[in-house]
Amino acid sequence: MSNYTILIIEDEPTINRIVSNYFLKEKFTVLSALDGFKGLQLFSHNKVDLVCLDIMMPNVNGWDVAKTIRETSNVPIIMMSALSEEEDILKGYSLRVDDYITKPFNPKILVAKVKTLLDRLQNQDFTTQTSGVLEIKGIKINLDTHKVYIENNQIDLSKTEFDLLKYFLEHETKICSRNLLLDEVWGIDVYVEDRIVDTYIKKLRKYLGPKSHYIKTVFGVGYRFEALDE
CATH class of the missing domain: 3.40.50.2300 (Response regulator)
Structure with a gap:
């Protein structure tokens, strides 16, 4: 250290x-x-x-x-x-x-x-030095530079917001509980209230704008990222 x-x-x-x-x-x-x-x-x-x-x-x-x-x-x-x-x-x-x-x-x-x-x-x-770019229907994240683009327009995300969006893109269509997202994005050794996930989902949807509907709420369970044909 x-x-x-x-x-x-x-x-x-x-x-x-x-x-x-x-x-x-x-x-x-x-x-x-x-x-x-x-x-x-x-x-x-x-x-x-x-x-x-x-x-x-x-x-x-x-x-x-x-x-x-x-x-x-x-x-x-x-x-x-x-x-x-x-x-x-x-x-x-x-x-x-x-x-x-x-x-x-x-x-x-x-x-x-x-x-x-x-x-x-x-x-x-x-781990992301040579992992390149993740891109799904108008959403692109550069894993080397940590830059995010929505329809080629750059948006500024915090590290946690970036990690959450990255996890969704890497696990498209997977149903993710709040506890799963806390473990995978925030880390198993970090304690935060599970309602924080909802706060960050709301923020991500705002950033995504017309793509916000890609983040689906699975009532009683959590969330699912699904980039549907428009």
Whole structure:
């Protein structure tokens, strides 16, 4: 893990220091900021592999930091916040963050989540180096560049959105339960509520536009991707 750089944006000095030390013990390179503005500065001037992001911060809050990062980057983001209401968690995922962990939390759990996410990214990059393009009736995804095109128009997806669409294209007509999609896309070692699948399906349908009907709801079971003749 020594090749990875983690950016921790957390305004509580004690939490920032403790989390930073846990990552340092695991041989990560750690950058840290005590407010959102400084965090964005560090992000823009360094190669960052993953961001651990608090929400309630001075100057620039975590919501705005996530929005700003997503304007230019699909770098993995894990939000860590005392805001534990469902609407807050769903808001985080609507901003295309990759995970949301509520305070108080065990720093070991956060480190484990980061390792799992980065390992999955690394393995994906390795396995798709020469795998080329997936294309089904107006939907094309380039596995090398992680770019997605709908009727030749490029759309920007987060890593999780990309992985979900890729899984659907690779398993056309297969009925996929929410639990299956959680295991295959988010990973068996990552805990998220199964309703998050519905949120991401809704987002994917919006991105797909006229192709949104390809994602079928199988009531009581889950979803099926089926590119029918038009």
